[in-house]
Amino acid sequence: MLEFVTGAEVIARAAIDAGCNFFAGYPITPATGILLSLVRSMPKAQGVIVQGEDEIASIGFCIGASSAGMKPMTATSGPGISLYSENIGFAQMAELPMVIINVQRMGPATGGATTNAEGDIQFARWVTSGGYPMIVLSPTTVEEAYELTIEAFNLAERFRTPVVLSTCKDLVMNRSTANIAKYKKPAPVSRKMATDAANFLPYNYKELSDVPPFAPIGGDILTRINTSTHNKAGMLSKDPDVAGPALLHLNEKIMSHADEIERIDTDLDNGADAVIIAYGSMGRASRDVVNEVRKGGGKVSLIIVKSIWPIPEKSLVRLVGNHKKIIVPELNLGQYVLEIERIFPDKMVEAVNRVDGKLISPETIIEKI
Amino acid sequence: MKYVNPDRKPYPFCPGCTHGTILDAIGDALEKTGADPKRTVLVSDIGCVGLADKYFDVHTFHGLHGRSFTYACGVKLANPELQVFVLVGDGGCGIGGNHLINAARRNIGIKVICFNNFNFGMTGGEHSVTTPTQGKTHTTPEGNIERPFDLCNLTLASNATFVARKTAFDKDLSDTLAEAFRHDGFAFIDILEICTAYFMPLNEFKKSNLEKMVADNGLKLGVLKDEKLTEYSKGLRMAWPPEKQPSKPPKGLEAKFSSNIKEGYYSVVLAGSAGMKIVSAATNLARAGLNCGLYATQQDDYPVTVQTGHSVSEIKLSPHEIHYAGIDEPSAMLIVSSDGLQVVKKTLELLTEKDIVIKTKDVHLETEARVYDIDTQDRTLGLSKANIMTAAISLLLHLSKAIDPAAFKAVLDAIPKEKIRDENVRAFDAGAKIVSQLK
Numbered sequence: 001m002l003e004f005v006t007g008a009e010v011i012a013r014a015a016i017d018a019g020c021n022f023f024a025g026y027p028i029t030p031a032t033g034i035l036l037s038l039v040r041s042m043p044k045a046q047g048v049i050v051q052g053e054d055e056i057a058s059i060g061f062c063i064g065a066s067s068a069g070m071k072p073m074t075a076t077s078g079p080g081i082s083l084y085s086e087n088i089g090f091a092q093m094a095e096l097p098m099v100i101i102n103v104q105r106m107g108p109a110t111g112g113a114t115t116n117a118e119g120d121i122q123f124a125r126w127v128t129s130g131g132y133p134m135i136v137l138s139p140t141t142v143e144e145a146y147e148l149t150i151e152a153f154n155l156a157e158r159f160r161t162p163v164v165l166s167t168c169k170d171l172v173m174n175r176s177t178a179n180i181a182k183y184k185k186p187a188p189v190s191r192k193m194a195t196d197a198a199n200f201l202p203y204n205y206k207e208l209s210d211v212p213p214f215a216p217i218g219g220d221i222l223t224r225i226n227t228s229t230h231n232k233a234g235m236l237s238k239d240p241d242v243a244g245p246a247l248l249h250l251n252e253k254i255m256s257h258a259d260e261i262e263r264i265d266t267d268l269d270n271g272a273d274a275v276i277i278a279y280g281s282m283g284r285a286s287r288d289v290v291n292e293v294r295k296g297g298g299k300v301s302l303i304i305v306k307s308i309w310p311i312p313e314k315s316l317v318r319l320v321g322n323h324k325k326i327i328v329p330e331l332n333l334g335q336y337v338l339e340i341e342r343i344f345p346d347k348m349v350e351a352v353n354r355v356d357g358k359l360i361s362p363e364t365i366i367e368k369i
Numbered sequence: 370m371k372y373v374n375p376d377r378k379p380y381p382f383c384p385g386c387t388h389g390t391i392l393d394a395i396g397d398a399l400e401k402t403g404a405d406p407k408r409t410v411l412v413s414d415i416g417c418v419g420l421a422d423k424y425f426d427v428h429t430f431h432g433l434h435g436r437s438f439t440y441a442c443g444v445k446l447a448n449p450e451l452q453v454f455v456l457v458g459d460g461g462c463g464i465g466g467n468h469l470i471n472a473a474r475r476n477i478g479i480k481v482i483c484f485n486n487f488n489f490g491m492t493g494g495e496h497s498v499t500t501p502t503q504g505k506t507h508t509t510p511e512g513n514i515e516r517p518f519d520l521c522n523l524t525l526a527s528n529a530t531f532v533a534r535k536t537a538f539d540k541d542l543s544d545t546l547a548e549a550f551r552h553d554g555f556a557f558i559d560i561l562e563i564c565t566a567y568f569m570p571l572n573e574f575k576k577s578n579l580e581k582m583v584a585d586n587g588l589k590l591g592v593l594k595d596e597k598l599t600e601y602s603k604g605l606r607m608a609w610p611p612e613k614q615p616s617k618p619p620k621g622l623e624a625k626f627s628s629n630i631k632e633g634y635y636s637v638v639l640a641g642s643a644g645m646k647i648v649s650a651a652t653n654l655a656r657a658g659l660n661c662g663l664y665a666t667q668q669d670d671y672p673v674t675v676q677t678g679h680s681v682s683e684i685k686l687s688p689h690e691i692h693y694a695g696i697d698e699p700s701a702m703l704i705v706s707s708d709g710l711q712v713v714k715k716t717l718e719l720l721t722e723k724d725i726v727i728k729t730k731d732v733h734l735e736t737e738a739r740v741y742d743i744d745t746q747d748r749t750l751g752l753s754k755a756n757i758m759t760a761a762i763s764l765l766l767h768l769s770k771a772i773d774p775a776a777f778k779a780v781l782d783a784i785p786k787e788k789i790r791d792e793n794v795r796a797f798d799a800g801a802k803i804v805s806q807l808k
Contacts, residue, residue, distance in 0.1 A: 064440040359695040
């Protein structure tokens with residue numbers, strides 16, 4: 001059976017199914033549909049929903065709620081994600097899980113609020129000061145938006161970190177057909193809770209890559225949340241022997257689990273010279289490229305990266321293999337292609353870009369093959 | 370004292386600074402109210418007061434400058450049973466002013482304790498939103514030319530339900546703090562004090578000067594307001610159902626009708642103006658496609674204005690999954706206003722004689738496609754601005770038979786609101802009537 005839905009409705013439904021019980025957001029096109037959907041469904045699920053006075057407050061509420069053990073989500077677009085920047089760093093530093101839906105729109109600043117683009121790809125990676133890793137997922141269809149929203153919660157909880165779902169106006173505001181049988185529902189994951197009250201430390205890791213067990217603010221184990229560099233007890237410290245490992249831990253707990261975070265769809269064509277590496281709306285459109293080329297007797301491979309950060313470098317190297325040419329279509333001036341060029345200095349890498357709000361047509365990509 | 374841990378003292382503040390006095394008074398106030406440390410949350414802002422966390426054996430939370438209010442609100446919204454208090458300086462009330470007034474306005478039950486010493490201490494004596502006019506700081510070396518906020522007036526004007534003003538030298542400070550802790554709602558306590566590192570030496574500002582400032586400005590000390598009102602985080606839970614309800618499962622459309630779209634795409638561009646229900650009509654067309662087992666995509670385009678300007682939707686239908694939602698060559702274009710025409714003019718050039726254009730009579734265009742007019746002046750059709758596009762879709766489906774018109778009718782029949790349903794069904798009939806008149 002088919003349904004005709006907006007990405008906003010599907011993301012809102014996925015959030016509830018993932019166990020999300022807290023949403024705070026500020027109205028902003030094209031992300032508002034998620035807020036509007038949840039205004040009705042969240043109270044029914046006995047969850048809290050608040051429209052903040054601005055984006056900073058909205059993500060601040062989420063941070064507070066996460067520290068108290070809730071599973072929060074927020075959704076915004078360009079100007080809002082820019083305002084989130086400071087607090088995303090907080091969530092990284094204090095190791096507080098949450099899901100941030102970034103519905104991309106055209107251009108910098110207020111840009112084109114009702115127009116499509118995917119220009120926040122590098123921004124999502126470097127979204128806050130310090131340069132620590134972000135987990136960023138990007139769906140290509142509404143069915144994937146459902147699954148990846150739940151995965152975003154699960155990864156956030158698993159690694160005690162903020163996770164961004166990077167999507168766009170076309171997917172979230174527009175309607176498209178979803179095949180109900182294709183909705184995949186991963187089992188919800190919750191953060192590992194601390195049980196040993198006597199020896200509890202809020203930021204306790206043995207190996208740098210460990211994820212510390214969590215005790216909620218207001219629970220029976222007293223805890224300390226701290227956005228400044230801190231020791232394992234959550235007390236402020238900038239002692240190099242304390243702060244140094246603590247910061248390496250923030251990196252290690254993500255990067256040493258890159259394999260677990262990786263989500264890739266592949267459609268490799270044996271003997272093809274060209275491979276398309278795509279994500280988001282161009283990942284979806286690239287499926288048509290593959291169909292067209294093969295219908296005409298040609299060969300082409302496709303790699304869709306759904307976990308865009310950390311970039312699944314090892315798998316890309318393996319999958320690209322002997323392909324001679326890599327085509328990277330993007331609705332920006334060429335952002336992910338910078339990574340592809342870095343990973344494949346000896347391959348021919350071709351960027352296909354468009355920033356006028358329209359999609360890149362399959363024909364345009366086919367010309368590059 | 371079970372809240373402030375004596376083993377961790379002394380506090381790290383400058384000699385003569387009263388921050389420690391206030392922290393002790395907070396500990397006393399918690400004692401007086403019998404707060405359970407496990408249900409008590411200290412949220413500290415940035416500045417000297419942000420060093421307070423480790424001296425308290427309660428849950429502590431140290432966050433970004435000015436945002437402490439939002440974290441405290443988030444904690445309280447998550448768990449209404451907690452005693453959540455914010456330690457903030459006058460600096461934090463400046464940078465986070467928007468959060469302060471909105472927490473007050475909403476009556477979220479956090480207790481905001483402001484350590485107001487008229488300047489930034491930790492960063493080196495810069496002026497803040499409470500630095501008095503003429504006050505000297507390192508960023509106002511010739512004296513402050515700005516006028517300060519009276520934070521009590523600010524929160525009172527924001528409908529705070531509890532507001533008090535004290536000085537750090539008041540012997541009954543812990544009593545007032547205990548009153549604030551007992552208040553079931555937002556509370557703001559402005560505590561005036563002296564920064565011995567900067568404001569005192571730069572302005573020769575001693576305890577006696579503070580007392581004179583209070584007297585000269587007629588500042589009332591003590592509780593200024595204490596009003597009973599439902600606390601926000603408790604109030605929002607009153608709207609909850611007794612049992613948690615799961616999300617609504619997806620509503621699939623069964624394929625009960627047939628279509629003549631057997632391969633490739635059938636694409637329709639629908640162009641009109643805001644207020645003409647273009648997007649809704651387009652969605653109904655797509656749903657009609659689903660009623661025939663087709664896949665559909667809808668792309669909408671409109672300016673950021675609300676009830677003015679163009680509104681254009683593109684519907685793509687296909688028997689197989691659609692990956693690329695863009696339309697390169699439409700099979701039909703429905704144009705019902707000149708606003709809409711302006712936006713789709715270029716696409717019109719792509720049409721050939723096998724394609725269909727349906728337009729209202731006021732729209733003037735040239736095309737190789739077959740053109741059909743809808744006469745909006747014909748009263749017998751029962752058309753209005755809100756249903757012309759539905760009539761155009763009906764006309765298209767009756768002409769092209771791309772999908773069974775009954776599939777579209779079924780969508781319109783299922784519209785829940787009677788008035789809108791009738792309006793749409795009337796337009797559907799109008800489309801059928803125009804076709805019959807052609808024959």
